[in-house]
Amino acid sequence: MINYTEKIPNNVDLGRDRVLQRALEHWQPAYMGWWYDMGPNESHNYEVYLRTAISVEPDGWAQFGYVKMPEYRWGIFLQPRDEKREVNFGIHKGQPTWQEVPGEYRSTLRRVIVTQGDTEPASVEQQRMLGASCPSMYDLRNIFQVNVEEGRHLWAMVYLLHRYFGRDGREEAESLLARRSGDADNPRILGAFNEPTPDWLAFYMFTFFTDRDGKFQLCALAESGFDPLARTCRFMLTEEAHHMFVGETGVGRIIQRTCEVMKENKVEDPSDVRALGVIDLPTIQKYLNFHYSVTLDLYGSDVSSNAANYYTSGLKGRFRETKLEDDHVLTDAEYPVSEVVGGKIVTKNVAALTALNERLRDDYIDEIADGVSRWQRVIDNAGIPFRLTLPHKGFHRDIGNFAGQHISPDGEVLSEEAWKNHESEWLPSSKDYTYVQSLMSGRVVEPGKFANWIAPPARGINNQPLNFEYVRFN
Ligand SMILES: [Fe+2]
Numbered sequence: 001m002i003n004y005t006e007k008i009p010n011n012v013d014l015g016r017d018r019v020l021q022r023a024l025e026h027w028q029p030a031y032m033g034w035w036y037d038m039g040p041n042e043s044h045n046y047e048v049y050l051r052t053a054i055s056v057e058p059d060g061w062a063q064f065g066y067v068k069m070p071e072y073r074w075g076i077f078l079q080p081r082d083e084k085r086e087v088n089f090g091i092h093k094g095q096p097t098w099q100e101v102p103g104e105y106r107s108t109l110r111r112v113i114v115t116q117g118d119t120e121p122a123s124v125e126q127q128r129m130l131g132a133s134c135p136s137m138y139d140l141r142n143i144f145q146v147n148v149e150e151g152r153h154l155w156a157m158v159y160l161l162h163r164y165f166g167r168d169g170r171e172e173a174e175s176l177l178a179r180r181s182g183d184a185d186n187p188r189i190l191g192a193f194n195e196p197t198p199d200w201l202a203f204y205m206f207t208f209f210t211d212r213d214g215k216f217q218l219c220a221l222a223e224s225g226f227d228p229l230a231r232t233c234r235f236m237l238t239e240e241a242h243h244m245f246v247g248e249t250g251v252g253r254i255i256q257r258t259c260e261v262m263k264e265n266k267v268e269d270p271s272d273v274r275a276l277g278v279i280d281l282p283t284i285q286k287y288l289n290f291h292y293s294v295t296l297d298l299y300g301s302d303v304s305s306n307a308a309n310y311y312t313s314g315l316k317g318r319f320r321e322t323k324l325e326d327d328h329v330l331t332d333a334e335y336p337v338s339e340v341v342g343g344k345i346v347t348k349n350v351a352a353l354t355a356l357n358e359r360l361r362d363d364y365i366d367e368i369a370d371g372v373s374r375w376q377r378v379i380d381n382a383g384i385p386f387r388l389t390l391p392h393k394g395f396h397r398d399i400g401n402f403a404g405q406h407i408s409p410d411g412e413v414l415s416e417e418a419w420k421n422h423e424s425e426w427l428p429s430s431k432d433y434t435y436v437q438s439l440m441s442g443r444v445v446e447p448g449k450f451a452n453w454i455a456p457p458a459r460g461i462n463n464q465p466l467n468f469e470y471v472r473f474n
């Protein structure tokens, strides 16, 4: 159970470690300062129907109620320890997991934790203005739920930094509150977390694509031999599932509404579709292309000695490591990666250890493809002849073997000029953004009402009706 009587709710017996408790209580007001400055704009007095974890068990989400977001009980929740757990991969395979940081891996682990931690406040910053253009009270509540939980994920990483990394860790925890998404002088660490999230279609795409990168990174870290990291990430994953749900259903509802309007009015031409105040399918495809490609970059270089070291050292595993049937050491294994040679994309085998980023990216792509096919079903059910496709994985990439190349969504290697000629067909143009934002000029907050460009969800949150008052403005 989680102890909510303490200033910092936790299930790690924080009260027993006075020094740590004081350090975290010192960080807490700085965190609140960040939330007031960079959390959802003008939201501090709203009462929001939020879920709060009451335990880390699978049914621990039972508590829903109205909360002012600054009063949300951010805290430290780890999955319970399994005394028998061993390191499951790499050169330490079969040894007991580490309860303290092994000295030789200290700086590597710190970097991994800081990089993960940095994404959490970044997404809150990216989304902070969207409340002003929400399509419904239901959606407003959902974005706030995502935001408070990303704040909690920051707490999760900061706990590890404070507890296990001494003074360096405390300094890193302060820097996590100092960087700003998109800031020229002090940006967030990873590219996708410095891109703007200018509208709700971008928000849903972000939570579908980029929060899912979060899921895969957390899954890999949940395999870690450093047990506190593994246990932290396991609980974060239960929160992440809701974020991806918001993204998948959000895009799905936009597609559904567009298809309804196209059928009712018997129109197919994108400009006719736009004239009816919904988002045309080619624009949705372009947003998909953008968010997919910038998220693929987050997995890093296709061939990476860092990735090999993380694995060999037992710090970061593969997706579902313990379910895989091989030696979990990978010294002799190979894995295919692609690159451009002489104007053509070729695939060759490399040492599997060096290709672990690519492998995690491929696991991610499989899951993404399933989600896209569920969106496709909405279009097919409406009888509309339009296909949503995932672009080639080399399309619009900035990191890895395809960086600097010009790959079409079909996987053709193009000249820069040829690519530029088609760019506005493949990625959202400023005109597309302007159009999408023109639909979202104000917020829709009457209970049960939804903006014209999105269908209502199938059901409400926590079995509440769709016209439930999910947010009380005060
Ligand atoms: Fe997160």
Ligand SMILES: [Fe+2]
Residues within 6 Å of the ligand: 150, 211, 214, 240, 243
């Ligand atoms: Fe998330």
